Amino acid sequence: MPSSSAPRKSFVTIVLSAVIGAGVVVGGYSLGSRLLKGLPGKEAPRPIAPRGGLDSEEQRTIALFEQAAPSVVYITTLAVERNLFTMNVLEVPQGAGSGFVWDERGYIVTNFHVIKDAQSARVTLANQQTFPAQLVGIEPDKDIAVLKISAPDVTLRPIQVGSSKDLRVGQRVYAIGNPFGFDHTLTTGIIGGLGREIKSAVTDRPIQGVIQTDAAINPGNSGGPLLDSAGRLIGINTAIVSPSGIYAGLGFAVPVDTVNRIVPQLIKYGRAKKSALGVRLLETHGVHPQGVRGVIVAEVLPGSPADKAGLVPLARMPDGSIRLGDVITGAEGTPVVDGDDLFRILDDKNPGDKLQLELTNAGEVRTVTVKLGVLQP
Numbered sequence: 001m002p003s004s005s006a007p008r009k010s011f012v013t014i015v016l017s018a019v020i021g022a023g024v025v026v027g028g029y030s031l032g033s034r035l036l037k038g039l040p041g042k043e044a045p046r047p048i049a050p051r052g053g054l055d056s057e058e059q060r061t062i063a064l065f066e067q068a069a070p071s072v073v074y075i076t077t078l079a080v081e082r083n084l085f086t087m088n089v090l091e092v093p094q095g096a097g098s099g100f101v102w103d104e105r106g107y108i109v110t111n112f113h114v115i116k117d118a119q120s121a122r123v124t125l126a127n128q129q130t131f132p133a134q135l136v137g138i139e140p141d142k143d144i145a146v147l148k149i150s151a152p153d154v155t156l157r158p159i160q161v162g163s164s165k166d167l168r169v170g171q172r173v174y175a176i177g178n179p180f181g182f183d184h185t186l187t188t189g190i191i192g193g194l195g196r197e198i199k200s201a202v203t204d205r206p207i208q209g210v211i212q213t214d215a216a217i218n219p220g221n222s223g224g225p226l227l228d229s230a231g232r233l234i235g236i237n238t239a240i241v242s243p244s245g246i247y248a249g250l251g252f253a254v255p256v257d258t259v260n261r262i263v264p265q266l267i268k269y270g271r272a273k274k275s276a277l278g279v280r281l282l283e284t285h286g287v288h289p290q291g292v293r294g295v296i297v298a299e300v301l302p303g304s305p306a307d308k309a310g311l312v313p314l315a316r317m318p319d320g321s322i323r324l325g326d327v328i329t330g331a332e333g334t335p336v337v338d339g340d341d342l343f344r345i346l347d348d349k350n351p352g353d354k355l356q357l358e359l360t361n362a363g364e365v366r367t368v369t370v371k372l373g374v375l376q377p
Contacts, residue, residue, distance in 0.1 A: 077118030098224030110223030137266030162232030177224030189215030278304020330358030
């Protein structure tokens, strides 16, 4: 009999389940019907609450952005690659950054590291017109580059240039750029520090007088302008300090006084006219021979200002030993401990200026005056 009772039990179970299920459905339908009957025939959007006008600070920020944004450009760098299947040579996007219009002739200023590995570049203006760019000049030590586009004068809005020598910590600043490809993004903050020093991303040489800001600077902002509250250029957004590679509260901009000095030289000569001493320094990586303090002159270029001033390089003796020559211990009354110390002083000098050096050689101390020359490329 167990064999005949099992089907009956299953049948009863199925019938009960069906009845219960039907009850739920019917009950749900009845309840849903009652709920639907309670709704109005046409649901209207919520009314918009009125507000007053924008406050004065908002109005100033909006006006600043609308004034400065047309001067900011989007730079796309390209590399030439060969298609593995068709063997055709194609230009493919390599990277992106920001820049700004320098003048009506079509000169564009950006960071050198934005375009340094590119084989070509394109510049997109605020009106979304795109033009091929020609490289005009570079200054890797300051991470500055100048491009040129052939665009109608009416489409070019040169940025207003300010000064960085009278900036104050706490002053409000504004950054406009293209972070992560989002064009014409505005961020705001204050100057958190002045007189900072960072290393060039290209040559590892020190860049002095750098502006520190907490205005958000992310990948793609490089080369874009940092503005003061009058909408004037006060720096080029260049670097961030971040263990993750994205903004973490510390951004740095090359000061506009440096930019305004170098850009005209790049336009005219293709390079910056830097003062030259004419020596090659020995790389010690912080480890000096015992008793030596300063930078060791490894080589003196023939006919250079250092050669004319009588600087003596180290030399290899007939027995294979190395004879130490001059060690630069000071310049212009400032102690020189490493090459960066000397570069900082040279950066403030122009070709033709005189530079006083303090030297030691085999325990003897002397002072020489060098008339600086022009650094040759």
